[in-house]
Amino acid sequence: MAKLHVSCTVNGDEVEFLCAPEETLLDVLRDGLDLTGSKEGCSSGDCGACSVLLDGRLVCACLVLGAEAEGHAIETIEGMADGDALHPLQRKFLEHAAIQCGICTPGFLVAAKALLDTNPDPSEVETRYWLAGNLCRCTGYDKIVRAVLDAAAEMRGTDHVAT
Amino acid sequence: MSQLKWVGTRPIRPDGVDKVTGRARFGADFSMPGMLVGRVLRSPHAHARIRAIDVSKAAVLPGVKAIVTRDDFADQESVFEPAGEVTVNFRDMTRNIMAREKVLYEGHAVAAVAATSVAVAKQALKLIAVDYDVLPHVIDVVAAMAPDAPLLHEEMITRGVDPAPKTPSNVSKRSEFGFGDLDAGFAAGDVIVEREFTTKPVHQGYIEPHACVASVSADGQAELWCTTQGHFVVRAYCARLLGMEQADLRVTPSEIGGGFGGKTVVYLEPLALALSRKACLPVKMVMSRDEVMRASGPTSGANVWVRMAATKDGRITAADAVLKYQAGAFQGSPVEPGAMCAFAPYDLENVRAVGYDVVVNRPKVAAYRAPGAPIAEYAVESVVDELAKILAIDPIEFRLMNAAKEGTRAAYGAKFGSIGLIDTLEAARDHDHYKAPLGPHQGRGMASGFWFNIGGETCVSLALNEDGSASLTLGTPDIGGSRASLAMMAAEELGIDYDKVRPSIGDTAALGYNFLTGGSRVTFAAGMATVEAAREIVTEARARAAKLWEIPEDAVTWEDGLVKPAGDNAGKFDPLSLADIAEIAAKTGGPIAGYARINAQGAAPGFGTHIVDVEVDPETGRVTILRYTAIQDAGKAIHPSYVEGQLQGGAVQGIGWALNEEYIYDADGRMENPGFLDYRMPVASDVPMIDTVIVEVPNPRHPYGVRGVGETPIIPPMAAIANAVENATGIRFTELPMSPPKVLKAIDDAAAAAGGA
């Protein structure tokens, strides 16, 4: 079958691409657009390593077809920093050493951003349940959760009180 | 040691920004122009003879550029060869990467194709016809040892038994460790506990699947990009399997998305190279999650029997264990290190551990973080806990009474040097966690664990750049933040800012041999090498200053990052920094660099003690981890955040192993849960914060006192949790995982028995 022509925006830029009907948005991002920041861990929506925002909504790019991006706004990890100014979440992940191998980090950052866009003052429990769709095998989640809570506090303009 | 400036602090890791922006490149993030897609045809059967493979239809499909099968890989001799620090059998290895006479597990590779697109590659696989003669299979380790079990290897005669058996079996080897008089030891005990334990196979669970890009040129020279814990090991294995010179194969490691021992072997790499060699084009191969679970090497499921005796006043008098581990399709489970570690935390006079390595129809097991030890110590620490309870002695006190210390003869035969087990036990006993109150359906458990840690072959190169910054080239992939620790040690030695030292991982052409990242060795061995290379630079800086000032070298000192005259008699010269020396390097003898090439010895073991509180829901059988504290001797924590990270990550892997993870097979030996939904690893909502305590009993053999830390943390959790569940429910679980259906059934059975009594 012939490829489909898709127009959408990615990280604020207008983008056009061709994709096969069965190609996922993740395939398109990684292989078509060379945006390899979103990772493929399972292809079944269980690990969250491919987390992206679709019109501001958190989705697994492996569960979205490339063709479904038509007319929508996609945000990936590559668009999270503002030039060389890292997002507070990115800075806090670095400060808290919330990274070991780093493969899950893009997914967690996008998911955490979606959390703080929705709920600027999440509790530890709310944070853990929101992030339950992102698997990490290296860190045991401790420093990731601390980084997210600390970033949330900074973004609210308060000091984070450790739980 | 004078006040340290960098070591012991928590700077941002040098590769950190790349990791948080998506800029870092992992195995599947690399591409080359003209690249083909490679895919593998895998056996649907757990055990079958291959009568014939017909690739003719696939070969003529437009877009197919190369196909490889067993005919494309030379057979290898069955010899155990040292390959770095492990012994490998290449005859087994070539059969594992591509089946020859038989397929021995579901997922076993039978053929591979390289094509111009994914769609063509998938279609080509469908066109390959394999004629299988399906055989009965066996997966359970005890069943595989039965006399009538289906035989995987017709020539397998158990090693380690005298006289050697006359008939083949699935037992590849028997090993025995220990000393003393067991009969006398058991006779001297006032209480004896005997238990049999079963554990299920689990996967290392790295989020990044195996991936590589191979490019072989017409003259046979090749480049390989791959995600691996050891690119020099990949080079050694692939060169051997493909009949190449090592120098002709340049391997570049990508960033690695988790390994835990599972990426210390090769699967796709030799296939991609063979396909590229045939197609004369680059070939990219990436495993799906399904393939990772079915076809890469998880760890053993096991059966462990333990018997221990102690006196009324708490002295262990005898300890005996028999461990049976699944090796998978080919020999080589970690039963030996398991047997060696099982009783290691204890000072014993009468001890024995016997291990059986058993082949079964599942993937060949690969290393998983302290291979063999978590299973063994789950069993032993459960029995130790039971003994303590019967004797009405606090479990930590009981362990303190019997703890191994410096000079103790370990159960595996050698004496311990200085070790921190008692320090971790005392820290546990004195920790708030141990005194905190518990509520209904809640229980507390603790356990200790031990891992040897290794050193090994390591080369690093440290160059002093013309502007006084430094470039550190390493040969050990960074799986957990080691670049930070190594840059910190270099900065400390050179007396320059941490941000002026930039570490990178060089490819196999950049350095002499480096053994892989594993065995908790990098901060220790690469640290030792980095320090040596840095001290070479400092020595050279002093020599350059001496020449410049025309004074003897021993009149030049090094202090606070500056070369200075030793005293007023030496002459009045302004101190010079390394940047100053670097500026004049060209004119004073040339570039300044240190190059260390060592086989690091003197790695010292790490002991850990964990405390865990659980709540068991009597209606669902769900075990919730309420609170967790991991205490470990790190020798010296170079970057405490990354040491804490190892303790937390290992603990959570142990929690998964204890409570949920297992391979589930159907009647045909096929895995039923090859994905993350049903192979259930802990998620953020499953665990609380993991508190950590770093104890420091320095290792005198390392310039900063480092002990490896990565592996020990996965060893105590399973027993600690089983002990906690026993305290919460009164039920001793001798089978892992303690998943909700199993816990619920046990609770219901216990209630029924109590009700019926």
Add this chain to the structure above:
Amino acid sequence: MVTVTLAGNLRRFTGGEDEFAVEATTIGQVLRTLGERFPVLKPHLEGGVAVAVDGTIYQDAWFEPLEPGSEVCLLPKIAGG
């Protein structure tokens, strides 16, 4: 003169003896001497053993010097994950 003990399966290749007095000043000499004394043991020593000396474990360290009176123990090789 050092005292050498064998752990694990290695004892099978020495007719059950597991403790020896060996004249040696390096680890390599210990391995060579025992290999000569017990030819069936030799391939296993070459294939790979770890050597514990007074509490420190060495692997592939033929030239590591030994003090007189050291306690040396031969073990299977250890790797990791």
